[in-house]
Amino acid sequence: MERVEITAIAAGGEGVGRLPDGRAVFVHRVAPGELVDLRVSTQRPRWARGQLLRVISPSEDRREPPCPFDPECGGCTLQHLEYPAQLRAKARVVSDALTRIGGVAVNPPEVVPSPKEFRYRNRVSFSLRRLGGGRVVYGFHSLHDPDRIVEVSDCLLPEAPISGAWKQLCAGWGHNAGRLPSGETLRLTLRATAAGAVTLLVDGGYAPGDPEALLAAVPEISAIWHRREGDAAVRLAGSRDLLESWGEESFEVGGTAFLQVNRKAAALLEQWVEQLVIEGHATENRTADHPAPGSFTPEGCYAPDANLAGSSESHREDLGGLTVVDAYCGVGIRARQLARMGARVTGIELDASAVAIADAARVPGAVFKAARVETALPAALPAHLVVLNPPRAGVDPAVTTALNESPPDRIIYVSCDPATLARDIARLRDHFSVHSVRCFDLFPQTAHVETVVELVRR
Numbered sequence: 429m430e431r432v433e434i435t436a437i438a439a440g441g442e443g444v445g446r447l448p449d450g451r452a453v454f455v456h457r458v459a460p461g462e463l464v465d466l467r468v469s470t471q472r473p474r475w476a477r478g479q480l481l482r483v484i485s486p487s488e489d490r491r492e493p494p495c496p497f498d499p500e501c502g503g504c505t506l507q508h509l510e511y512p513a514q515l516r517a518k519a520r521v522v523s524d525a526l527t528r529i530g531g532v533a534v535n536p537p538e539v540v541p542s543p544k545e546f547r548y549r550n551r552v553s554f555s556l557r558r559l560g561g562g563r564v565v566y567g568f569h570s571l572h573d574p575d576r577i578v579e580v581s582d583c584l585l586p587e588a589p590i591s592g593a594w595k596q597l598c599a600g601w602g603h604n605a606g607r608l609p610s611g612e613t614l615r616l617t618l619r620a621t622a623a624g625a626v627t628l629l630v631d632g633g634y635a636p637g638d639p640e641a642l643l644a645a646v647p648e649i650s651a652i653w654h655r656r657e658g659d660a661a662v663r664l665a666g667s668r669d670l671l672e673s674w675g676e677e678s679f680e681v682g683g684t685a686f687l688q689v690n691r692k693a694a695a696l697l698e699q700w701v702e703q704l705v706i707e708g709h710a711t712e713n714r715t716a717d718h719p720a721p722g723s724f725t726p727e728g729c730y731a732p733d734a735n736l737a738g739s740s741e742s743h744r745e746d747l748g749g750l751t752v753v754d755a756y757c758g759v760g761i762r763a764r765q766l767a768r769m770g771a772r773v774t775g776i777e778l779d780a781s782a783v784a785i786a787d788a789a790r791v792p793g794a795v796f797k798a799a800r801v802e803t804a805l806p807a808a809l810p811a812h813l814v815v816l817n818p819p820r821a822g823v824d825p826a827v828t829t830a831l832n833e834s835p836p837d838r839i840i841y842v843s844c845d846p847a848t849l850a851r852d853i854a855r856l857r858d859h860f861s862v863h864s865v866r867c868f869d870l871f872p873q874t875a876h877v878e879t880v881v882e883l884v885r886r
Contacts, residue, residue, distance in 0.1 A: 434458045437517035441505025441875030459487035489513035501578045502571040504873040515539040518877040522846045530850035539867040542693040549689045551619040552586045562604045589624040593648040600645030607642035609633030622673040629653045629683045639665035653683030690870040697868040747771040751811040755801045760786025767794035774808045802826035809834040816841045822848030828855035839883040
């Protein structure tokens, strides 16, 4: 047993302290400032991982987790912290990554809170494992043993339609979950539209099972899709497309198109991105005496604008003459809105089904290419503005190379991983400087955070 003082929360949600020999030790379910007893479970030359035994001096930020599955479930790593403390921890993670990895000294930025702490997710993935003899376990992976599945009957994060559909699905998939596709392990993703229609996507497995009987047993689900490893998803039963509303956009969506999981917090993020686009276009000749809202002052302190909500509405204007590349654009929601404001936008997205949804809107001024960003970006440059919104792995090195060789006036980088964000900013540092940083909490109770960085050409 070791007694350790916790000094911070790391990127994965674990607390960080120091062992007597000086090595960093990582342990879940602790808070900065706490003195804890832990048992070292993993030994490495420069670090260790431990399991919490008891808290000697609790932090004022500690709370009783609302979820009864919290002690074992690995789905939420910060639920034991009061919500403001979660936001502070995420700000620290972002500033540490940008400073250490990106080489950019950044104070902890503002983190815009989610309008809802719970019941905010419109998409949730559960794991299912058949153990033989008709026994099935389903839920989330264990905090301390990722190979074990903790059975979760009611997660507190999904929107109500998903929660209701999940309960009925568990009761309606039949003996040995035989109405689901075959296979020892499956990943079940439930997604709800704004109107409450729910689709089920099954990843893994082989034979399709009995999807029609499953739909009959679980009327809360409108469609079932299946994606075997290495194959495209196919619809097994139910509606091919459902109407989704996202901000000002409406479109038919299938079972696999990517959308942010927290629609209310995502709306705040998009308002901020739109505000950056508008103000950057309108005030390219802004003087140093009048820094842009959310910019770094000469002293290096972050200066957020006074009123994010509604700010983009008050500044709506014509973006005529602005050329934009929206990279990793998904179904093209942002690209379509900027085009309707007068910009000429090229959207790039690898998922051909998402590009088909974007094309179906037929918005003048917006064109979409189904391709890898690293392949299509050089031909789309030069541009005034490039928006990057890559997956967790960040951008390919060829993307930063193209941006350095044909630099736009500005880059707006939307990231869900502070480490890969910082790495990519380091690759751009010779040609771009960081102008503003703001975070948005799209994932309350977890260690994840969405960060928007505005870069300007040197």
